[in-house]
Amino acid sequence: MRAANAIVKAFEEEGVKHIFGIPGGAIIEVYDALYDSTITHILTRHEQAAVHAADGYARASGKVGVAFATSGPGATNTVTGIATAYMDSSPIVVMTGQVPRSLIGNDAFQEADITGITMPVTKHNYIVTDPTELLPTIKEAFYIAPTGRPGPVLIDLPKDITAAEIEYNYPSRVSLPGYKPKRKGHPKQIRRAAELIMEAERPVILAGGGIILSNASAELVKLAETIPAFVVTTLMGKGTFPENHPLCLGFVGMHGSKYANYALTECDLVIAIGTRFSDRTTGNVDSFAPYAKIIHIDIDPAEIGKNVRVDVPIVGDAKEVLKEILKLINYKKRKEWEEKVNNWRRKYPLRYQNDGKLKPQYVIEKIFEIEPESIVTTEVGQNQMWAAQYFKTKYPRQFISSGGLGTMGFGFPAAIGAQTAFPEKNVVDIAGDGSFLMNIQELATCVDFNIPVKIAIMNNQFLGMVRQWQELFYKERYSATCLRCKELRFDKIAEGFGGVGMVVERPTEVEETLREAFEIRDVPVVIDFRVERLENVFPMVPAGAGLNQIIDG
Amino acid sequence: MANMANKAKANNSNSNSRYTISVLVANKPGVLARVASLFRRRNFNIESLTVGTTDRDDISRMTIVVNGDLRVVEQVMKQLNKLIDVIKVSDVTEKSVERELVLVKVKATSETRGEIVELANIFRGRVVDVSKDSVIIEITGDEDKIKAFINLMRQFGIRELARTGMVAMQRGEKVVSV
Numbered sequence: 001m002r003a004a005n006a007i008v009k010a011f012e013e014e015g016v017k018h019i020f021g022i023p024g025g026a027i028i029e030v031y032d033a034l035y036d037s038t039i040t041h042i043l044t045r046h047e048q049a050a051v052h053a054a055d056g057y058a059r060a061s062g063k064v065g066v067a068f069a070t071s072g073p074g075a076t077n078t079v080t081g082i083a084t085a086y087m088d089s090s091p092i093v094v095m096t097g098q099v100p101r102s103l104i105g106n107d108a109f110q111e112a113d114i115t116g117i118t119m120p121v122t123k124h125n126y127i128v129t130d131p132t133e134l135l136p137t138i139k140e141a142f143y144i145a146p147t148g149r150p151g152p153v154l155i156d157l158p159k160d161i162t163a164a165e166i167e168y169n170y171p172s173r174v175s176l177p178g179y180k181p182k183r184k185g186h187p188k189q190i191r192r193a194a195e196l197i198m199e200a201e202r203p204v205i206l207a208g209g210g211i212i213l214s215n216a217s218a219e220l221v222k223l224a225e226t227i228p229a230f231v232v233t234t235l236m237g238k239g240t241f242p243e244n245h246p247l248c249l250g251f252v253g254m255h256g257s258k259y260a261n262y263a264l265t266e267c268d269l270v271i272a273i274g275t276r277f278s279d280r281t282t283g284n285v286d287s288f289a290p291y292a293k294i295i296h297i298d299i300d301p302a303e304i305g306k307n308v309r310v311d312v313p314i315v316g317d318a319k320e321v322l323k324e325i326l327k328l329i330n331y332k333k334r335k336e337w338e339e340k341v342n343n344w345r346r347k348y349p350l351r352y353q354n355d356g357k358l359k360p361q362y363v364i365e366k367i368f369e370i371e372p373e374s375i376v377t378t379e380v381g382q383n384q385m386w387a388a389q390y391f392k393t394k395y396p397r398q399f400i401s402s403g404g405l406g407t408m409g410f411g412f413p414a415a416i417g418a419q420t421a422f423p424e425k426n427v428v429d430i431a432g433d434g435s436f437l438m439n440i441q442e443l444a445t446c447v448d449f450n451i452p453v454k455i456a457i458m459n460n461q462f463l464g465m466v467r468q469w470q471e472l473f474y475k476e477r478y479s480a481t482c483l484r485c486k487e488l489r490f491d492k493i494a495e496g497f498g499g500v501g502m503v504v505e506r507p508t509e510v511e512e513t514l515r516e517a518f519e520i521r522d523v524p525v526v527i528d529f530r531v532e533r534l535e536n537v538f539p540m541v542p543a544g545a546g547l548n549q550i551i552d553g
Numbered sequence: 554m555a556n557m558a559n560k561a562k563a564n565n566s567n568s569n570s571r572y573t574i575s576v577l578v579a580n581k582p583g584v585l586a587r588v589a590s591l592f593r594r595r596n597f598n599i600e601s602l603t604v605g606t607t608d609r610d611d612i613s614r615m616t617i618v619v620n621g622d623l624r625v626v627e628q629v630m631k632q633l634n635k636l637i638d639v640i641k642v643s644d645v646t647e648k649s650v651e652r653e654l655v656l657v658k659v660k661a662t663s664e665t666r667g668e669i670v671e672l673a674n675i676f677r678g679r680v681v682d683v684s685k686d687s688v689i690i691e692i693t694g695d696e697d698k699i700k701a702f703i704n705l706m707r708q709f710g711i712r713e714l715a716r717t718g719m720v721a722m723q724r725g726e727k728v729v730s731v
Contacts (some may be wrong), residue, residue, distance in 0.1 A: 119587060124637040129582075144637060177731065178579060178640040185720045302631035305624070 001133055004162045005030035006308025007095075009036045010138045010170050014188035018042060018057060018064050018420050020050040025071020026097030026110060029162035031068075035309070036104045042420060042449055045441040047074050049413035051081020052439070055475035056093045056417025059283075061374055064145050065092040065417060071099055072110030075156070076117065080407060082152045083121040087404025088236060089213060091150035100160040101129065107142055114158050124152030131164040137169045148181030149300040150213055165354045179243055181299060185316035185324060193271075193312045195296045200293075202337040203229040206252070206281075209403070210274015210298060211318050217241065217396045219322035220273065226331055229271065230341055232260040234281045237274070237387055238399040249341070250350075250392075253281040254541045255385040258348035261539075261547040263341050273297045274318045277307040278404065280417060281485040287546030297321050305407065336381035348468040350389055352535070358507050360458040360531045364390040366510050367456060371518055374426040375400065376419045379411040379435030383458045387430040407440030415433055415453040417444060433490070443497035446524035454517050457490055457525045460533045468536045475551040494526035502527045571600070571653060572626045573721045575729045576615040576633055577641040580606060584638045588615065591636065597621065597629050601653075601718035611630070612640065612731060616720045643729045651721040654693045657703065660710035661688045669709055676702045687712055 001010075007030055023031040034041055044050040047069040054065030069078050075096040080267045085092050099108040111431070115127045124144050126137045130419040134157075174300045197203060205227075211220050217240050224231050224247050231241045240250050249260040261283075264270065270292045275281065285308050296303075296310040297318055304313040314321050330427065352361040360383065368391050371448035376391050378384040378401040394400045400418060402410040415429040429436075436457055446453060458464075467481040491501025499519055504513050504527060517525040538553040578584045592599050595662040607614050618684070619629055626644075633642045656706060661669050661683075668681055669688055678692035692702055703714070723729070 069711045079632070116586070127583075176637060179637045300635070302628065302635055306628060 001166060001168045002029070002033065003131055003166050004033040006166055006168045006366060007157075007162065008033040008039065009168060009237045010135055012037060012039060014138070014142045015063070015311070015549045019066045020044055020053040020057070020417065021066070021068030022047055022050060022070065022074060024074045024097060024110070026099055026159045027068060027074075027095075027157070027162070028070035028097075029159065030095070030097070030157070031262045032316065037324055039451050041068075042416070043444065044413065044416075044445050046439065047077035047437050048081050048409070049442045049445070051092065051094060052084065052407075052410050052413035053417035053420070055081060055085045055090045055203070056377060056400055056414025057289075057421045058090050058092050058417070058548070059088075059414070060397050060418035062397065064142060065090070066094065067094045067095075069094070069246060070097040070110065071114075072112045074110075075112050075114035077189070079117060079121065080405075082118055082154065084402050084405045084407045084410055085152040086121045088209065088402065090189055091146035093145050093153045094152060094377055096154065096156050097162070098127065098156045098158040098261035101158045101405045102160070102509065104158065106137065111500045114154065115409050115487065118154050122154050123149075123162050123429050125156070126153040127156040128158065128161050131161050131166045134161060134166060135168070135170050136174070140174050140176065143174045143176070144179065148179070169440055182315050183299075183317040183320050185297070185314040189312055190312045190321065191328065193314060194325055196269055196293055196295060196312060197227060197271065197325070197329050198332065201334055202267045203269040203271060203334075204263050204267040204273040204292075205229045205231045206241040206264065206270055206273025206275055207233045207237040208273060209234065209240075211237060211240040212274075212396045214274065214299070214318035215396070216273075216319035216322055219319055219326065221245070222326055223271075223322055225409050226326060226329055226333070228331065230263055232256065234275050235279070235401060238388060238401075239393040239396045242394050244394070249345070251388045253283070255389065255539070257350050257389070258428055258550050259341065262344050264347075265548040266340075267292050270294045271297075272418075273322070274299075275301045279307075282308060283541045283547040284313070284544055286314070287548070290339040299425035319475065325330070328419035349377050356507070357532045358505060358510070358530060360386050360460075360529065360535060361390050362507055362533065363458065363504075363510055363529050366514055367430070368392055370427070370511065371426045374398075374428050375415075375422065377401065377411040377415040377427070377429045379420060379429070379431045380406045380408045380469065381432050381435060381437065381463065381466070382460075382468065382535075382537050383430050383432040385465070386458065389537075391430070408432075408435040409499070411453060412436060412439050412453070413442050415455075416445060416451050419451050419453050427553050428456055430453045431455050432464055433457050433461060434463045436490070440493065443494060443499050447498035450522045451519050451524065455524065457526065457528050458531050459528050460531050460535065461485070462533060464533065465537070471534075471536070473542070490526050490528040494524065497524075499524040499526060501525075503530065504528065505530045562662045569620055569622055572619050572621070572644060573629070573649065573719065574617045574626075574630060574633070575643045575645045575721060576617060576639060577607070577729065577731060578613050578615060579638040579640065580611050580613045580685075585612070587636050588617075588633065591702055595628065595632055597625065601716075602676065603720055605717035605720075609731075618707060618719050629725055634640045640731055641729065643731075645721050645723050645729065647723075648725070649721045649723040651695045651719050652693055652701055653719045654717045655695070655699055655703070656689055656691055657706055657711060658687050658708050658713040659691045660686060662686065665709050669706070672705055674701075676700065690703065726729055
C-alpha cells in the first residue's frame with residue numbers, strides 16, 4: 001500500500017473524523033489519499049488557524065485534534081498553534097510534510113527543520129526517516145498526545161516516505177520504556193491529604209484545567225460538597241465546577257473576584273487540583289496563601305514544587321486521586337468560615353457601572369442569559385477577562401481560552417474547531433477587535449464549510465489590555481495601542497466573505513441582535529459591539545503583588 | 554532523589570552545589586538535542602555532559618554535571634524524566650566513582666621536559682606524544698585531581714586542552730540500569 005494511504009487508514013483507525021489543514025507540495029501524497037477517505041478535511045486559510053481549530057476541537061470534545069500542514073512555511077506557521085496547545089496541555093497531533101530525505105539539510109525549497117523548531121513546544125515530536133517506522137510512529141503519537149499530561153505531538157514526514165510502498169500492519173500497542181504516566185496517587189499521601197482536609201477550618205479548593213482533562217468534574221463537585229469547601233478556579237479550570245453552585249467563588253487570580261482572592265489568601269488549606277500555579281493565578285508567590293497548608297494533586301511530577309511550596313504532593317490522575325480521597329473524608333460544618341466568605345461575596349461582588357453606555361460586561365452577561373449552554377471561546381486580553389468574569393460557565397469544556405501562551409487570534413479558529421465537534425451547539429467567540437484581526441481570514445473557512453460560529457467583538461478600537469496597563473502604570477502614554485481606523489467595518493468584512501455582519505451601538509439593541517444572530521445556522525455571524533472605549537477590567541491584582549492587594553477601578 | 558533530600562537536610566540550605574546525574578536514554582538521533590534544548594529552555598546550567606552507549610545498543614548513558622540548588626536540580630531531573638526518550642534518571646552524586654579523561658599539550662623544552670614527565674608520573678598520567686617543543690599527557694581522575702594537575706601544568710604553558718567530561722558510577726550494589 002502507498003504510505004500516504006496507510007497514513008490515512010491509520011488515522012481512520014484512530015477514530016479521526018476531522019482534520020484541519022492546508023495542503024502543499026511536500027504533503028500532496030497524503031492529501032491525494034485523503035481524497036478517498038471518510039475523514040472530513042476542513043481547509044483553513046492559514047496553518048496557525050488549522051492548529052488552533054484542532055486544539056479547539058480537542059478542548060471541546062476531549063478527543064485528539066488533528067492538523068496537517070506542508071513543509072517549510074506551512075510547518076513554521078503551525079508553531080504558535082502548537083505552543084498554545086503545549087502551554088494548555090491540549091492533546092493534538094500535527095502532521096507536517098517535509099522535503100524528500102535526499103534533500104534534507106540542503107536548504108531545499110520549502111525546507112524547514114520543524115522538529116528542531118518545535119522541540120521545546122511539543123510533548124514529543126518525530127521525523128520519520130524510514131518507511132517501516134511510519135505506522136509505529138503514528139500509533140505512538142496518538143498514544144502520547146492524550147495520556148498522562150496531554151500535549152501536542154508533531155510528526156514530520158519526508159515526501160518520499162509518503163510515496164513509498166509499505167505493508168499495512170498497524171500496531172495494536174506501543175513500546176515506550178521511557179513513558180509511563182502514573183495514574184494512581186500514593187496511598188500514604190492520600191491519607192495525609194484526607195487528614196489535612198478533616199483538620200482544616202478554612203479549606204479552599206483551587207480547581208485547574210487538569211480536572212477537565214481528567215474528566216473529574218463530578219468527583220470535584222462531590223469533594224466540595226462533602227468537605228464542604230469553597231471552590232475557586234483558574235482560567236483553565238473554568239467549567240470544572242458549575243459557577244451557579246453556592247460553593248463556587250469563580251475565577252481567581254489577577255482578574256478574579258475580590259472574594260475569590262480573599263478566600264484563597266485567608267484559607268488554612270489549599271486543595272490544588274490539576275493546576276500549575278501560574279503567576280497569573282498566584283500573584284506574588286511569597287504572599288500566596290500565607291496561612292495555608294497546600295495539597296497539590298497533579299499528573300505531572302515536575303509541576304509539584306515548581307512554583308509554590310507544597311505540603312502534600314500527590315502525583316496522579318485527578319479523577320483517580322479524588323475518588324480515593326472521597327473514601328476517607330466526611331462532612332464537617334465550618335460555619336464561621338462559610339459566613340466570612342459569604343460576607344465577602346456580598347460586600348465585594350463583581351460589578352461594573354451600568355450608565356447607559358454599551359459595556360462589554362453587559363454584552364457578555366446577555367450572551368450568557370440568552371444562550372447559557374453555548375460553548376464560549378475567547379481571544380486574549382480584556383475580552384478574555386470579561387468573559388471569564390461574566391460568563392458563568394455551567395459545564396466542563398464549555399469555556400475555551402488560551403490561558404498559558406495567551407495567544408491573540410486563538411478564539412476564532414478554536415471556535416471553528418468546537419463548532420466542528422458540536423455542530424448543533426451555539427459557539428461564540430468573545431473577541432476583541434485586535435485579536436479578531438489576527439485570524440480574520442478564517443471567515444472564509446466558515447463560509448466554505450457552513451460553520452455558523454458567532455464572533456462577538458468587544459470593539460473598543462484599542463489593544464485594550466495593554467492600554468489599560470498604560471493607563472494605570474505608564475501615565476496614560478498610549479504607545480501603539482490605538483487601533484482606531486475610521487473606515488474599519490467588521491460587519492462589511494463579514495459580508496464580503498459571505499457571512500453576516502451586525503453592528504450594535506446601544507445597550508437596548510444587544511438582546512435583539514444576539515437573538516437574531518443565534519437564529520443563523522449556516523454562515524458565520526460577526527457582531528461588532530462598539531463598546532465603551534476606556535472600560536477597564538476590574539478588580540485587578542497588579543503584576544507582582546499579592547492576591548489580597550487587589551484593586552478596584 | 555533520596556540522596557538529594559538527605560543532602561539538603563544535612564546542609565539545611567538551598568545553596569548551590571554540584572550534582573551528578575546519570576541518564577539512560579533511547580539511543581536515537583536527536584536525543585542529545587532534546588536534552589540540550591531542555592537545559593537551555595529551562596535555564597539550567599550544564600557543567601559537563603558526556604554520552605556513550607551502554608552494554609545495550611539501544612540505550613545510551615549520559616552523565617550530566619549540573620550546578621544549582623536542590624530545587625533547580627530536582628526540576629532538572631523531573632523535566633528530564635518527562636522526555637519520552639529518557640528511560641531513567643538517577644542522582645549519582647553520593648558514593649560514586651567519578652572519572653574524567655584529559656589530554657593536555659604542554660610546552661616543553663629540553664630543560665622542562667624532565668620535570669613535566671615526572672609530575673605526570675606522580676599523577677599517574679601518561680606521556681602519549683613527544684615533539685621538539687611540546688608533550689601530550691593523558692590523565693584520568695576525579696575533578697580535584699584533574700584540576701590540580703592542570704594548575705601545575707600552567708607554569709609550563711598549556712598549548713591545548715581536551716576533556717571528555719565526567720562519567721560516574723555508584724559504588725557497591727546500586728546500579729543504574731533499565
